[in-house]
Amino acid sequence: MAEPVNEPVKLRENRDEPAEVSTHQSAVTKLFERLRTGEYTPSDAELYKRVRAVADRKLERLRRGTDEDLLVARGLHVEKALQHVKKYRHWDFTIEQYNQLKYIASQDAQADPAGTETVIAKSVVAEVESLADGFQESAAEGRYGLIELHAIEDAYELVTLEDKAYRHEVTGLLKNREAIRDRFNMVRREFLESAEADEVILVGELDIAKFKPLNDRFGNGVIDQFVLHDLGERLRSNVRRSEGGSQKFRVDDIICHVGGDEFQFILRVKKDAVEDVIRMIQATFEDEEYTIFENKGGRISHETTKIKTRIGVELLGREQLEAMDTSDAAAWFNAVLRKNPLAAAAYVKFNTGTGNAIWTPDMQIPPEAAEAMEVDAFLRSLSTFVADISAALSQAEAEKMATELAAVYAKRVKKKYAQK
Incomplete structure (x- = not known):
């Protein structure tokens, strides 16, 4: 039998919302x-990979017994023990009542050692306490023990909250440059550690x-x-379409919605599969018919449409990846990662239009x-500027200032290229 301890059982505050907990438990x-x-x-x-990483860090803290996590973990096992004695011994105690009993049990023997x-x-x-010890040992041995499941639920909540901040509100795809940079660095590290000679990052x-x-x-x-919401769902289902059937994306593929109609793909591929992969990406957009509904004066009408795309690609090998500096996420994203793929996309636009x-x-x-690329790059940076200053100015004032700056910049660029 375990020795009683005079430390009150602690409960997690976020367990006070049954509906919220139920949602996360159900999703997990x-x-x-x-x-x-x-x-x-x-x-x-x-998602599981990311949730697992966060949960493992929490479990490591539990094993080390840092902060209050250890007491909270113990409390979860005591909760389960109280449920057990309620069911089999009909001892119905709340946590608060149990803490009172622990206090009484731990009093000095001088008080009333033989008292009932x-x-x-x-x-x-x-x-x-003995039952709680047993549950704790079982949880330590089992892969999905009680504590681990609660850690995973917490991790799931944290990861999904981060996703809301980092993902595009319409498509659900990554949009945040820091998040894209961090994901890219993970892919780059794994590539440099394990890539074969015939692999590249597309x-x-x-x-x-x-x-x-x-x-x-x-x-x-x-x-x-x-259109965009439908596209996001299809891309998140991670299926590349091809004439030979369907091929699922790799777990580490990075698919981003940069804004408007701009999408970005960062994929680890075999060199001899590059063209097939490009065709499959475009087919994901182009092979579907989109049904668009409109409300015109109370009358609902609809029509179907298809879209065409253009994609510019750069293939990154080991040397380029080793030399790449990603410390400044904004500069790296616009001036390094996107520069050459955007140039290739512009080449397509001004030669064939699509492809x-x-x-x-x-x-x-x-x-x-x-010229158009240079102006476009400036406009993209302006969107960040508008977001930054709209906190101090109204959205309308910020957009007006950005429009004026864009007009001045476009004139300067036009003049520069006219002189060449």
């Missing part, structure tokens, strides 16, 4: 079930051809709902394409 249970049955997507596997109250308290506490920049006319015709909200191209150092970009 469903995720585990998909993993167990094999009916999971690479997105599920990626002290004897009962010591008996109850000894049995509950960085692709894809945009939808004639997207602005589509937006102008139906409106941003309509296209968001019936794909792989960047090479001798790729000739028409002057008008270079």
Whole structure:
């Protein structure tokens, strides 16, 4: 029998919201079930990998007994022990009542060593603590013990909250540059440790051809709902379509929605599969028909449309990855990671309009394409500027200032290229 201790059982504060807990428990249970049955997507596997990493860090703290986690963990086992004695011994104690019994049981023998109250308290506490010890040992031995499951639930909540901040609100794809940088560094590290000679990192920049006319015709909200949202769901299901069937993305593939109609892909691929992978990415966008519903004066109408895309690609090998500096996420994202893929996409736009191209150092970009790219890069940086200053100014004032700056910059760029 375990010696009673005079340390009150501590409960986790976030366990006071049964509905919220139930939601996370349900989501974790469903995720585990998909993993167990094999009916999971690479997105599920990626989510589990991230949740597992966070949970393992928490469990490591439990093993070391740092901060209050150890007391909280013990409290969870005591809770289970109290449920057990309620069911089999009909001892119905709340945590608060149990803490009172622990206090009585731990009093000095001078008080009333043979008193009924002290004897009962010591008996109850000894049995509950013994049961809790057993549950704790079982949890330590089992992969999905009680403490581990609670740690995973907490980790799931943390990861999903981070996703809301880092992912695009319409498509659910990564949008945050720091998050993309961190994911890229993970892929890069694994590549440098284990890549074979015929592997590369494919960085692709894809945009939808004639997207602005589509937006102008139906409106941003309509296209968001019936095209971009649908695209996000399909990309998150991580299926590359090809004539030979379907091929699932790797767990470590990074798929981003940079903004508007711009999407980014960072994939580890075999050199001889590059063209197939590019075609499959474009087919994911182009092979589907999108049904767009409109409400015109109370009458609901709909029509179907298909889209065409262009994608510029750069293939990164070991030397480039080793030399790449990612310390400044914003500078790296725009000036390093996206620079050459965007140049290749511009090459496609000003030559064929749609299709794909792989960047090479001798790729000739028409002057008008270079000019448009430079202005476009400035406009992308302006979007960050607007977000930064809108806290101090109104959104309308920030956008007005950005428009004026963009007009001045565009004139300067136009003048520079006219002089060449």
